[in-house]
Amino acid sequence: MKxxxxxxxINNLDRFPKVNLMNSVTGYKSANLIGTKNSEGxxxxxxxxxxxxxxxSPSLIHFTLRPHxxxxxxYENILxxxxxxxxxxHSGIIKQAHHTAASFEESVSEFTAAGLTEEYKTDFYAPFVxxxxxxxxxxxxxxxxxxxxxxxxxxxAIKHLYFDEHIQDSDxxxxxxxxxxxxxxxxxxxxxxxxxxxxxxxxxxEAVKSKILK
Amino acid sequence: MKxxxxxxxINNLDRFPKVNLMNSVTGYKSANLIGTKNSEGxxxxxxxxxxxxxxxSPSLIHFTLRPHxxxxxxYENILxxxxxxxxxxHSGIIKQAHHTAASFEESVSEFTAAGLTEEYKTDFYAPFVxxxxxxxxxxxxxxxxxxxxxxxxxxxAIKHLYFDEHIQDSDxxxxxxxxxxxxxxxxxxxxxxxxxxxxxxxxxxEAVKSKILK
Numbered sequence: 001m002k003x004x005x006x007x008x009x010i011n012n013l014d015r016f017p018k019v020n021l022m023n024s025v026t027g028y029k030s031a032n033l034i035g036t037k038n039s040e041g042x043x044x045x046x047x048x049x050x051x052x053x054x055x056x057s058p059s060l061i062h063f064t065l066r067p068h069x070x071x072x073x074x075y076e077n078i079l080x081x082x083x084x085x086x087x088x089x090h091s092g093i094i095k096q097a098h099h100t101a102a103s104f105e106e107s108v109s110e111f112t113a114a115g116l117t118e119e120y121k122t123d124f125y126a127p128f129v130x131x132x133x134x135x136x137x138x139x140x141x142x143x144x145x146x147x148x149x150x151x152x153x154x155x156x157a158i159k160h161l162y163f164d165e166h167i168q169d170s171d172x173x174x175x176x177x178x179x180x181x182x183x184x185x186x187x188x189x190x191x192x193x194x195x196x197x198x199x200x201x202x203x204x205x206e207a208v209k210s211k212i213l214k
Numbered sequence: 215m216k217x218x219x220x221x222x223x224i225n226n227l228d229r230f231p232k233v234n235l236m237n238s239v240t241g242y243k244s245a246n247l248i249g250t251k252n253s254e255g256x257x258x259x260x261x262x263x264x265x266x267x268x269x270x271s272p273s274l275i276h277f278t279l280r281p282h283x284x285x286x287x288x289y290e291n292i293l294x295x296x297x298x299x300x301x302x303x304h305s306g307i308i309k310q311a312h313h314t315a316a317s318f319e320e321s322v323s324e325f326t327a328a329g330l331t332e333e334y335k336t337d338f339y340a341p342f343v344x345x346x347x348x349x350x351x352x353x354x355x356x357x358x359x360x361x362x363x364x365x366x367x368x369x370x371a372i373k374h375l376y377f378d379e380h381i382q383d384s385d386x387x388x389x390x391x392x393x394x395x396x397x398x399x400x401x402x403x404x405x406x407x408x409x410x411x412x413x414x415x416x417x418x419x420e421a422v423k424s425k426i427l428k
Contacts, residue, residue, distance in 0.1 A: 002349075002376040004336070010273050010375060017386030022270035024388035025350060025375060027244035027302050028397040028407055029266065052243065052264060054278065055363040056236035059224050062360075062367075064268065088241050091410060095422045102416035113418065122218070135216075136239060144358050146276075148369060149269040155362060161224060161239060162216040172231030173400045174238035182410065183242040183397055186387045188425060189412045193242055193397055193405035196305060200402070202316035204327065208309045211402060 020186050028183040031089035031190065033097055033116070034063070035127045036077035043118055043127050044073045045110035047097050049184040051086055059158040061086065061138065067150035073106060075154070082140045083125045084156065087132035090180040094190040096131075122160055133179040135162040173198075234400055242397040245303035245404065247311055247330070248277070249341045250291035257332055257341050258287045259324035261311050263398040265300055273372040275300065275352065281364035287320060289368070296354045297339045298370065301346035304394040308404040310345075336374055347393040349376040384427050387412075 029049040037043045054060040089097040099114040117130035124137045137160030144153040167178040182190045198211040243263040251257045268274040292298045303311045313328040331344035338351045351374030358367040381392040396404045412425040
């Protein structure tokens with residue numbers, strides 16, 4: 001027997017039960033740390049659960065920002081310097097990753113406070129997270145303001161991609177189990193996915209087949 | 215030692231290795247079936263890995279559509295009838311869910327072809343997936359065209375939420391492990407997350423603490 005809530009009943013929930021519930025209803029979300037550096041050289045690092053693939057040619061990603069959040073420094077740094085990094089969170093750094101969500105003063109770098117390591121390479125302006133197995137160096141492309149609630153959808157282009165070589169399968173795919181990449185449910189649960197299967201391209205009149213890599 | 219690919223090197227990859235790689239770099243994605251019915255009563259069901267939480271007050275979600283994809287019927291039905299459902303995929307229906315990605319003729323319903331069951335309730339126009347533990351009845355709100363690659367970002371409002379009662383924790387959060395909800399890596403891997411921990415709200419000068427629910 002299922003519980004049923006209407007739009008009005010959801011709206012009338014208290015703030016925290018509503019936020020917890022609404023952050024679970026679409027399923028698991030990605031776990032990434034976004035790294036930036038302002039024009040004076042101060043670094044910032046923040047956990048995001050909204051980073052998504054947007055396209056492969058060209059390689060684009062997007063993420064969302066709430067109107068007034070702890071992520072404001074991230075966005076200000078992206079607008080003023082044009083660069084940011086996206087770093088996947090693995091099971092060994094979930095406490096550190098979650099800690100970056102705290103409201104630190106602007107003078108404090110979340111790298112230092114949370115115990116993660118800034119890494120600079122290829123003359124890229126923004127700091128990568130050394131501990132991450134998969135790192136993207138992104139250039140700011142555009143912002144779409146979602147007029148329905150004031151959120152911002154930020155688009156970035158992948159200029160540099162780094163990943164541990166042993167995690168790539170023969171067809172290009174990154175085996176995220178080997179990277180111990182985690183995902184997020186709600187605002188505060190971190191979970192480690194265990195692969196069930198990979199499937200061949202689906203065809204109308206054929207049963208779905210497991211993908212056997214050569 | 216990490217492998218490094220620049221924007222140009224990514225662009226120069228062959229189509230399938232590029233698509234496989236680019237669909238892994240942002241981490242795990244949600245797994246949802248979107249159900250619709252056209253104005254003549256023909257139903258459609260399609261797997262999406264891009265459904266995301268957008269806001270809690272009001273309760274909004276978004277997902278993306280590529281310019282020309284198998285999802286065209288989904289979008290046409292949403293525009294003409296204004297309603298669609300979002301149904302979480304669990305570990306027991308991953309083959310059926312993947313099969314909905316095949317290019318069926320318009321006269322064929324993916325519900326029948328893939329072996330999933332249409333469910334109608336609360337006079338809601340669009341069909342739910344009976345097998346899903348968490349179901350959203352959504353009203354179409356808006357589309358943002360992403361000019362950088364022609365993708366569409368579709369916004370929906372949650373009008374009805376159904377979920378198995380036993381999966382909700384005392385703070386509102388849905389325990390997706392109890393629902394056996396899966397996530398997706400790339401285009402074709404289905405994985406079952408195992409919770410590692412839930413954490414308390416992060417504060418600057420306190421270590422991150424596990425959340426113990428009363």
